Amino acid sequence: xxxxxxxxxxxxxxxxxxxxxxxxxxxxxxxxxxxxxxxxxxxxxxxxxxxxxxxxxxxxxxxxxxxxxxxxxxxxxxxxxxxxxxxxxxxxxxxxxxxxxxxxxxxxxxxxxxxxxxxxxxxxxxxxxxxxxxxxxxxxxxxxxxxxxxxxxxxxxxxxxxxxxxxxxxxxxxxxxxxxxxxxxxxxxxxxxxxxxxxxxxxxxxxxxxxxxxxxxxxxxxxxxxxxxxxxxxxxxxxxxxxxxxxxxxxxxxxxxxxxxxxxxxxxxxxxxxxxxxxxxxxxxxxxxxxxxxxxxxxxxxxxxxxxxxxxxxxxxxxxxxxxxx
Numbered sequence: 001x002x003x004x005x006x007x008x009x010x011x012x013x014x015x016x017x018x019x020x021x022x023x024x025x026x027x028x029x030x031x032x033x034x035x036x037x038x039x040x041x042x043x044x045x046x047x048x049x050x051x052x053x054x055x056x057x058x059x060x061x062x063x064x065x066x067x068x069x070x071x072x073x074x075x076x077x078x079x080x081x082x083x084x085x086x087x088x089x090x091x092x093x094x095x096x097x098x099x100x101x102x103x104x105x106x107x108x109x110x111x112x113x114x115x116x117x118x119x120x121x122x123x124x125x126x127x128x129x130x131x132x133x134x135x136x137x138x139x140x141x142x143x144x145x146x147x148x149x150x151x152x153x154x155x156x157x158x159x160x161x162x163x164x165x166x167x168x169x170x171x172x173x174x175x176x177x178x179x180x181x182x183x184x185x186x187x188x189x190x191x192x193x194x195x196x197x198x199x200x201x202x203x204x205x206x207x208x209x210x211x212x213x214x215x216x217x218x219x220x221x222x223x224x225x226x227x228x229x230x231x232x233x234x235x236x237x238x239x240x241x242x243x244x245x246x247x248x249x250x251x252x253x254x255x256x257x258x259x260x261x262x263x264x265x266x267x268x269x270x271x272x273x274x275x276x277x278x279x280x281x282x283x284x285x286x287x288x289x290x291x292x293x294x295x296x297x298x299x300x301x302x303x304x305x306x307x308x309x310x311x312x313x314x315x316x317x318x319x320x321x322x323x324x325x326x
Contacts, residue, residue: 002033002034004033004142007037008039009040013205014205015203016186029146030076035076036310040081042087043133050119063300064296077307079303090315091131094134103131104127106130134158138314143176144176155176162174163175184243186241188200211275215272218237219236221264224264227260230258245274
């Protein structure tokens, strides 16, 4: 089986956008690939280095969310980045051969500088995180990396770095290829991208009352004043959610809305019921996992041991190719 690698930064609770943007696909990939999924806590420090007090808690919370969503630690290697020090070593070695211009041209660097406000991000770690990301992927000889279209420049960067390394030192590292996620786009409650930075998200662990409040706050058709006014569902954020959670009924809902036969409040309450039903199995599984502290510790320890076996094999080949002896 070909090997897949992917990771997430533990910067807070996972939300529905994370699920439909990545986790749903990760779960599906377990059927066809050898999967390695990493909680990239060092990457989290690239933006949250000033206050890392929640990092350890966020790591455990993220793992619980992954497991509740369907990631199976028996079928996938699941571990924490900082438990495998070879990530740092390969990152350092790769940084020696990468022209600065390669890092500076990655489009998401400037985009994230604009999006993340109130933090000093003019740091080497933030600029160089694509190098660490490349090390993460290359360390496990990953053939495929599941990404959205906005992350394609990062994978192309990783491919260029691997090609440069292999040109200089021999055919050592595996050149990764992207797998475009089959995602269902879910906006935030205000219509923008769902993000913790915007506080417009619904967390996978939110209780029912919090979900209800978030749904009630969603923006609807601004041109619709009264209940029986004709609506325009394709400019309504609530309809965007129905397209994900109620896909088979969107044609009927479109007719009801455009003909003024369903009001926005009723439409929101229907959506709340759908989201609640979708989240309930994950919420129940999450509650079980949170009660079993030892199980979480065992999964992390086992995942780290398995990851280290892959990492050591790669780093020994890298050291030998460069000529570093111990």
